[in-house]
Each structure stands twice: as C-alpha cells, then as structure tokens.
Amino acid sequence: MGERDEPEVIGRRVQRLRSERGLTQRQLAEPTYTPAYISTLEAGRVRPSDEALRHLADRLGVDFSELATGRSARLVTDLRLRLTEAQRTLATGEAEEAARRYSALLAEAEPQGLTEVRATALLGLGECGIETGDLVSAREHFERAEACLAGHPLPARVPALRGRAVSHYLAGELRYAVYLLESTLDELNRGGLHDPDALLLLYASAIGPYMDMGAHARAAQAAEFALALAPQVADPALLARMHRSVARTLLAEGRVAEADASLVKAAELYRQLQIRTELANCHWMRGYVCAQNGDLERAEDELREALAMLSAKRAALYSSQVAVELADVLHRRGRSGEAADLLNGVLGDLSPERGAVHAAGAHRLLGIIAEDARDTEAAEEHYVRALSLLERAGAAGDLADLCRMLGDLLRRTGRVEAALDAYRTGLGHRTAPGTTTLGPAPAQPPL
Template sequence: MDEPALIGHRVQRLRAERGLTQRQLAEPAYTPAYISTLEAGKVRPSETALRFLAERLGTSYEELATGRPAHLATELRLALAEARQELAGGAPGAVGEVAGRYRRLLAEAQRLRLDAEQAEALTGLGDCALETGELAEAISRFEEAERLLAAEPLPRRARPIRGRAVAHLLAGELRYACYLLESAIDELGASGLPDPEALVLLYAAVIGPYIDMGAHARAAHAAELALSLAPQVGDPALVAGMHRQVARTFLAEGRVADADASLAKAQSIYARLDLRTDLAHCHWMRGYVHAQNGRLALAEQELRTAREMLSARRAALYTAQVDVELADVLRRLGRHDEASALLAALLELELGLGDRRGAVHAGGAHRLLGLIAEERGETEAAEEHYVKALALLERSGATGDLADLCRLLGDLLRRTGRVEAAMDAYRTGLGHRATPGTTTLGPAPAAPASAAQASAAPASATPPPGHAPRRTPGAVG
C-alpha cells in the first residue's frame, strides 16, 4: 500500500473525475469528514475502507492502494506463464529470445513494484542461464529471486532454491547442492504444512547429487518419498521430472526394467506437453539404460537423438554431458577415433569444462580418454588422462567416480610394475568408498508427515557392497 498522501490524492482525483461529492462517496459507511481527512493524506485507510471506496469509484482495491491497474498485474502474470512454457517447449535456439522476454517482463514487474512477479522473471532468467551453461549468472538470478521471496512461505521459494542447487551441481559442487536441497526439505517438514509439489520438486532434484556422491540408499529413499507424494501433485511436468529422477535410483539398484518403465512414463508426459529439453533428457537416460544392458546400437541412437535436441536448444552443459555418455558407447563399439574426436572437441570448448562449470564431466571425458589410450596400448597417455581426471574430480565430492578412477589408475600402475604406487592408488580409492555416510552431510532430512508411510532414511548412506556402477547421467529433473 502506498503512503497516505498518495492514496488520498488518488481518491480525490477519481472522485472528481466521476463528479461525486465527498458526502456521496462516503455514505452510507463513512462521513464526509473522514473522506476529507483521507484525501488530505492525514489518515491511513484500512483495507475495508479502501475496498468500499474502490467499489464506489468503480475501480479495484489494488489500483486505489498502489496506483496499479489490476489488469496490468494479471497480464504480466499471464506473460510470465507463457514465457515459462515457451522455454520448456520452445523451438530450437529459442532460449535467447525467451531470456530477452524475461528481461522485459522483469523491468515491467520492477516498474509496477510487484515482488512475486519480479521473482518469477528472475527464476526464468536463471533457468535460461542453466540452459546455456552460464552457471554464475544462473546462481545470481536465483539468489535475487530468493531474496525477493524471503518473507514468503518456503513452497513459494522452492523453484529458485532448486534452480540454485542445480547450478551448483552442474558446477561440480555436489555437497553444497545437497545442503541447499536438504535444508529446504527439512524446513518444509518442520513447517507442519508440507507442500506436495514443492517436496516432489526438491526430492527429485536431490536424487542426482546423492547418486553422484555414492549415497545410493539416501537417493533411493528420496525416490520412494517422491513417488509416495506424486498422486497429490497436479503439475504433469513435475510428475514427469520425478519419474525421470526415480529411474536413476532404479538403475543404481540394478532394476533396469523398472527404470525403463519410469522413463517411458516421463517420456509420454513430456511428448504430450511438448517439453523438448525434458524429452531430450529422457532419450539420454534411455540411451544409458540400453548401454547398461549391452544394447549399444540402440544406446547410440537414443543418445544421438538427445544430443541433437539439446544442441538445437543450445543447452551447452547438458550437450557436453551427453557427449561423454555417447563417447563411452562409441568406445565400447570399438570406434575409438570417433569417441576420441568427440571428447577432444568437448574439452576444447570455450565453455571450459575444466573450471567450476563442469569439472565432473571434464573428469569423465579424461577417464574415457584414458581407457581408450589403454586399449590402444598407450600407457603413458592413459596415466596422464587418469591423473587429470582425478585432479578435476577431487573437489567435486563424486566419491563413486573417484573410487573408480583410483582402481583404474591402480590397475595400470600394477601392470607396469609400479606396485607401491598402485597400492597407494587403491588405498585412496578405498578411502573414497569407505567414508562413513559418503556425503559428510549429517543426518538425512526427516520424512514429512504426509509421507510417513515411507521407510526412514539411514543417517549414513553407502553404496551396496561390491557394487560400483559407473555414474548415471547427471541430468536434473
């Protein structure tokens, strides 16, 4: 609500435009003296008084209290919703256009002093930055949105929190991504009024970093809770995203048929809604499922489809992640030159996957180049790639990947007669696999009351004994 002087001037102007006296405006609920005092700016009117006066003056409460015509706020919200849909299902190369639209809508929301709409526009700009791999920009936009919504209930802040966590995950900061998501989940549970849609959004997002850090039991529990809440969610795109992330936990448990069924559900929803980036992620995950089952030709087909769709959207980071998966399939098909060329191009991108924007995936690229070098008998080159991969991954917290690399390096060193160095590499790998809890995050979030039927999460989540699957695709729902 504006200051009393501004409201008073507004009431006086509208009354004069309509040819009403102070008495005609006031009766029967108020006195002419009250209207005179209000128009002079000497009293702050109550909401009840303003709603009465707005009806008498033929305007809206919002316009009388703030000077904003109600239709402007409605039109702005509609435009924001359209921009969000356009980003999700837009034509190839549309991200730049949508970002420009969000910037214009942000300026309009700022002019109208609408905090919620400013936050929505900022969240949209953050999503655009995620698509193009500008992670620092994404984090900044999501943080701005959170600041604007600081006084709002947590469900209103769930999207920018999730967005910021995804940006940190893509930057290789797995522990911090988990911290953001777990803190929000705990806060929702403690509020006593957990919001199903917000919880599904957050649980689906935390599955990825859990699996990358080797906390498979904790990831499975998050998936179980998300599935238990899904029937209460009305947003089909959110349900589809949840199914896509749950598929990752099925893969980690070796339940390939369940993973494929979950992906099929997500793919069906995304195709119906024309959400192209999300549909590309489903092709990506299905390619991974085929690769795990040795169906390499089908895996290549699905991954190339995903790559084409993501590249067309200029989703640079996601495209790079698919390139790593596709290169592994090409390597397993014996097409070493194609795989090496794909990985070399990936590492040369200006995107700089070796910096904080993609250390996990640059590490994956060097791991594959090391395997290819070994298969070609190029021992020195293989060792060099493994060492580079370890250096990239050590700051990420991806314990499963680190343990796998230590094993590969140890095997290589042992075969070349460097037994002591091999032992050191194996010990380092065992340390990554045996760290209690693996995530160093403390207790897992408490299950919300609305999902009490799900089993309690263990405080210390470790991978199944003797099972060290290669990291599943890092897309986040």
C-alpha cells in the same frame, strides 16, 4: 482488507485523479460521503475502507486496485499472462527467447512492487541459466528470487532453494548441493510443512548428486519418497522430471525394466506438454539405461536423438553431458576414434566450475582410449586430470574406481610405489552404502 498503499499515498492519488477530471470534492463525495471526508482523505489523515475506495474508484473511472495500490489490475493481469508465455517458451526449450521475456517482465514488475511476479521472473531466469549452462548467472538469479520471497513460508521458497542446489551440483559442488537439499528437507519435515510439490521437487533433485557421490542407498530412499509423493502432485511436468530421476536409481539397483517403464511415463508426459528439453533428457536417460543393459545400438540411437534435440535448443551444458555418454557407447561399439573426436570437441564446454563430473568422465574415457592405443603417457595425463576434477566435486564412487585404474596403469609401467599411493587414495574415498559426508539423512515425510 487486501494489499494497499499508506493513507497519505492514497490521498495524494485521489487528489491528483480528481484534479485531472475537473471534479470538486463535493462532486466526488456525493451522494454517499461529505466534502469534509474527501478533504480529510486527501490529506492522508484517514484510512479509507474498501467500500469508500470502491465508491471513489467508480466516480474517478479507475479500478479498485489502481486506486488502492497505484497499479492497474489490467496491467497486473497482462504481466501474469506474459509470465505464463515466458514459462511455456522455456518449457519448449527456447531458453534464450525465454530469458529475454523474463528480463522484460522483471524490469516492468520491479517498479510496481509485484513481489510474486518478480520472484517468478527471477526463477525463470535462473532456469534459463541452467538450460544454457550459465551457472553463475543461474545461481545469482535463484539467490535474488530467494531474497525476494524472504517473508514467505518455506514451501514457497523451495523452488529458489532447489535452483541454487542444482546450479551448485552442475558446477561440480556435490556436497554443498546435497547440504542445501537435505537441510531444506529436514526443515520441512521436522516443521510439519509437508507440501507435496515442495517435497517431491527436493527429493527428485537429490537423486543425481547422491548417485554421483556414491550414496546409492540414500538415492534409492529419495526415489522411493518421490514415488510415494507423486500421486499427491498435480503438476505433470514435475511428475515427469521425477520419473526421469527415479529411473537412474532403479538402474543402479539392477531394476532395468522398471527404470525403462519410468522413462516411458516421463516421455509421454513431456510429449503431452511439448517440453522439448526435458523430453531430450528422457531420451538421454533411456540411452543410459540401454547402454547399461548392453543394448548399445539402441543406446546410440537414443543418445543421438537427445543430442540433436538439445543442440537444436543450444542447451550447451546438457549437450556436452550427453556427448560424453554417447562417446562411451561409441567406444564400446569399437569406434574409439569417433568417440575421442566427440570428447575433445565437448571438453571446451566443460570445466571444474561447469560440469566437473562429466568433464572427469570425458578425461577418464580418453584415458581408456589412450591405454587401448598403448599411449600410456597420454592415458596417465587424462586419468590425473579426471582425478583432480572428481576430488574437487566429491564424486566418491567414480573417484575410487578411477584411482584403481590409475594404479593399474602405474603398476604395469613399473612404478609400484606410485601405484600403491593411487590405490590408497582410492580406498580413502570409498563410501559406505547410504552415506554422504554430511551425517545422518534428513527427517522423513509422514508417508
């Protein structure tokens, strides 16, 4: 027996529909049931069987779902169809239009009590928030989606948990993001809930925070698990996202050709799906790979392509992050003035609560440019601001390197004691390979 309202609610509904159609209890009952049964049903003193509801629905000219739940099956189907349209709109990078569609669907689904439609709409609004850089709104929508699915198994709640983690990560709260991802992975694996889609989503999402925290070995392990899970996952968009995340880890290990191959696979999958924003992210990561491999001309081309695609779709936070990568390439190509203009233009879109790691990257690069111009005062100011942002985010790998740069600058300007303090701070933030501040890695999947 499927979902249905309480007997008294169904009884009142049957009575209302019968009266609207001008039928007597006998006319409604015949030939299968008695008028007394209809009277008892309308009074809410009997729970009708599916067979009885089908008979009544046929006599009243409504579908079974409408009689059992008060919701028209056609309405539910229409909402789900529009939901897929909103998902496709978001997938093609039109986040603001997708948010309007999701909001309308949420408003219609809530009074109908359609839990799954509500949860999917809330997840969509959360993804729209991430896309546009409204991280507070994104986190609120993911939290509401998680609450909506509170009675569902953990694998069904993973997209909401992962969304919360990503919103915290992009806000610069690396340790908390990793805590959410690792604790969910641990619960899934220790509980035997080996849902491939859920596990792949979590492992792929953990790679970025691990890398920014300097936990390269743990990032590499997450990438290996993600690659092992990939053949079990049917969602090409999820596979494409995984290939993009894995590429970053492969690059850290010096496996440039393999990283590029992963990005080619991701780009082809996204091209097939016409997912514009994710395709832009592939250009972004390919540009990063090329830059690390010394191919600066191609890196600039890839990053400019990513920036143009993301800017066209108003993905403000991602656009700003790509701009920082592009500025680094421009500086390395001897165009420091152009790089500085680009960095100063995007710093307004970044803050300690919104893209802290990339804001620190922007200040770090502006400090290097200032040093090259022998403006030590400006360089020190940028390094200190970058240091503050990285300390808040917990990005240990970048923080240690920045302390070294600040120490070198202070030493060259004759402030030896201050330089020693900076060096000591950097040493205190060095991270052992494969570790985070969160203790042992989560339980592993049975691969």
